[in-house]
Amino acid sequence: MAAVHTPHPPIEGSDRLLGTIAVSLAIFMYGLDMAVANVSIPTITGNLGVSINQGTWVITSYAVANAIVIPLTGWLTARFGQVRLFVASTLLFTLTSVLCGLSTSLEMLVFFRCLQGAVAGPMNPLAMALLLAAYPPQKAAFAMGASMMTAMMSPALGPVLGGWITDNFSWPWIFYINIPVGLFSAWVSWRIFRNRESVCVKQPVDYVGLLLLMIWVGAFQVMMEQGREHGWFDSPWVVFLGLTTLIGFLFFLVWEWYEAHPMVELRLFKISTFSISATIGVFTSLPFFGNIVLTPLWLQSSLGYNATQAGQVAMVSGLFMFLFQPLVARALPHVGNRRLAVTGLCILILSVYLRTGFTPSLTSGDIFLPMALQGIGAGAVFMPIALLYISAMPPAKIASANGIYSFTRTLSIGIGTSLATSLWDERTSHHHAQLSTHISPYNETAVQTLKEMGTAVGNEGALTAMERLITVQAQTLAVNDYNVFAIGLLLAGIAFILLVKPGKPTATTAPAPILEH
Template identity: 65%
Template sequence: MSESQLHFPPLPAGERLLATVAVSLAIFMYGLDLAVTNVSIPAIAGDLGSSISQGTWAITAYAVGNAIVIPLTGWLTARVGQVRLFIASVLLFTLASALCGLSQSLEMLVFFRCIQGIVSGPMNPLAMALLMQAYPPQKAAMAMGATMMTGMLSPALGPIMGGWITDNFSWPWIFYVNIPVGIFSAWVSWRLFQHRETPKVKQPVDYVGLGLLVTWVGALQIMLDLGREHAWFESSLVIALAVLALTGFAFFVVWEWYEPHPMVDLKLFTRPHFSIAVALIGIANIPYFGNVVLTPLWLQNTLGYTATLSGSVVMVGGIAMFMIQPLVARWVPQLGFRQLAAIGLCFMVLSAYMRAGFTPGVSHGDLLLPQLLYGIGTSAMFMPLVLLAVHGLPQWQLAGATGLNSCVRTLTTGFGTSIATTLWDQRTIHHHAQLTSHITLYDSVPMQATSGLGNTVGGEAALNIVERLINTQAQTLAVNDFNIFSIAMFLVCLGFLWLVKPGKAEPAGTAVHALDH
């Protein structure tokens, strides 16, 4: 490929701003649908005549379809073209959203949710690639910051918006809201990017690689979704899915490595910077997304917060990301990848350390500072690592690289959710057993407290109050345990971060305009 085929000049300032808005709306819509359905499952299940456990397949179907297609972004881009694929992804996602809202049975909803996940696969990585090319080298970090901030805010806003829409309208509207957003994003993006299309390259279809990818990713996602419900590896179904995922992954790696025209370009992992950055992003994403899932659950189910009030706590981190993002984009070239990512990880360790000491009596104000630090740390850590992943890559490899990076983040999001909820369940049981072991007929303090409550509200009511207090304490201690786990994971990332060579970075120029292959 010649340089003229691959290099596009930056868009004018006004068009860049409009492009950022249009592309960010697509990313927000994509990320929102990863989380918005969760809180609406009871309403969906009741309306469609199914159980809540059956209703969760609407979440699983989306995750499986999405995780399978994301790593195919590079291959699809080569065959279709970057701009055409992005526009098609946005429009098909919008259509699938409308069909989800029109579903009259759970089977219809699960089918269209799977379609929605499949067609949205290329959306996020291509959005990043398009904006990286639209900005001049010295400002490409700003473009990356905009996409990252949008991608991180949408999972936090999803449960709040989903609950509010379901309560005030009806569950189909969590899908209908995508229609005007998707049409606007596709129309503006086409107007701005239609003359910046990448050349199409016809390659043979790697059917074996595609089959192996569908097998291991599908088995892994279903295992992560069903594991908690089936007691993990105590279930023969979960064990079978784990073996299928592991075996399929091993065959997939070997096949794709030696296939002349692979569906997924695993040779990108021969670049040390790419491998290290993607590994660090995956490891850090586990505690990061675990916190995104666990914090609202703890605030609402344990401390009695409303969805709106818990959202106000979570949103502090999003506001911090929004405020710090321009500064981080400016600091990346000055401080370098490793230094800035290390600073971000230190903020996240400090935040997790503060949260590890929470009690059920924690005030609303005390919750905000750790979230503020977490938002600052998230922005300062993830942006340098994402830029490091594409550092030095030619423009024609950006779509494949961002696709692989997004695939790792999607898979580790599933790991983070499963680990957080499972750890919370198990550690709650552990702490509950420990706390109740101290309540005996021979321990005067709890006996006096129970007796005093019994005189006030009655014996059975007193026991119920004591049980609720114990559950609240046990669930809070379990959340603290997850934060200790988070500290350990972030410290592991700090250790691996030293594999990155120090020095000043030129992330945007080398990532976007290097054409050597």
């Protein structure tokens, strides 16, 4: 007779607060490590004596391994228990962080980063599952808010912290800072949650599903990371990766759907609320994370910001999300998931709309409002969506649902980043070609401008300065074009939210639903 999953009662008092802090620190550490290494790649590659292009494998290896393991969270939880798996994942993440810092060659670092990404896979989904089970249903929004705040602050703080550590210490310390955080999180989490272990079920290993997952996700992540560098589908290598992704994905879908004991429970998508919420998450994450990457990149390449200044601008979004998250949690029971999610998307659309009018003369004050609105809108939309996708989920399936949802978000980050940078490059080239046509002997304004500049820096210097002006203008117009595209994605997200039917959850739902009144 199969074991029956009986939900544990909520945790009370100081243990709940301490458990929330410990689990949230693990979420923060996980998100921070994804962002903190990016700005340190030039220093790492310089110290290890390799090129920047080779150094990007430090990021790619982590992303590939992480993306493969995340959707396996449900299967691993059923096999080992969510508390044991979470604590083990946190400890192994801490250990692999140490090994990354001790690496003396690129090969060592890439290997240990791959291990680090793999062991980190279950951390985020299980952290949310533990938090939701620790709170009573009426406080589920607060639990989700705690995880959301820490998850969204880490990408904002990562570039600033990574740059500061690299400048003032040495690159291994971007990994060593995980040691005290990881040990504290694992110790407190075990002490608080060890008597709340989930039921373990020994089931056959789906080797075929695991192999297909590794093939298509690995190929997809490498394609996303290297597509821009190789000219996307102009490159036979990228075409090969794309075909491998497509064929592997199709075989994976068919196999996992009909497999009796699948590695990834794709049949959860038969629950309409879950599938619609996952789709909304994709349409929201693509422009959100695309702008998180594109805005600092544009500020540094076009407006002369250094990495620290660009990171400070990006941090405004995370800060406002952090500040408004408690208000969102309080509003949820009164407003409902759907209305609040639509409101958040409207705020995000306003934030993106304000970016469509950017000019090279933009000041930090001009970008403050769009960044602040981005944080407020994200805080108002991501929490309701996260609660919606588990609103019709049996408690025993929460870990699987969290794993699949986190997986779609991870893929969205990769797609959103590559889409934003590639579209920016393409539109920059388009606008540069158009603007250059105006620089001719028949354009009196251009001739006069070059003449005035030439008196100060010479004819060659004037041409160089004019080329720089054209490039900056083209890059700025390309940012505006991307944000018009982003508005379309966010509007699609609103359309999908309207497909979610209002109503009350059934008795088998997880302890978190707050549906529309």
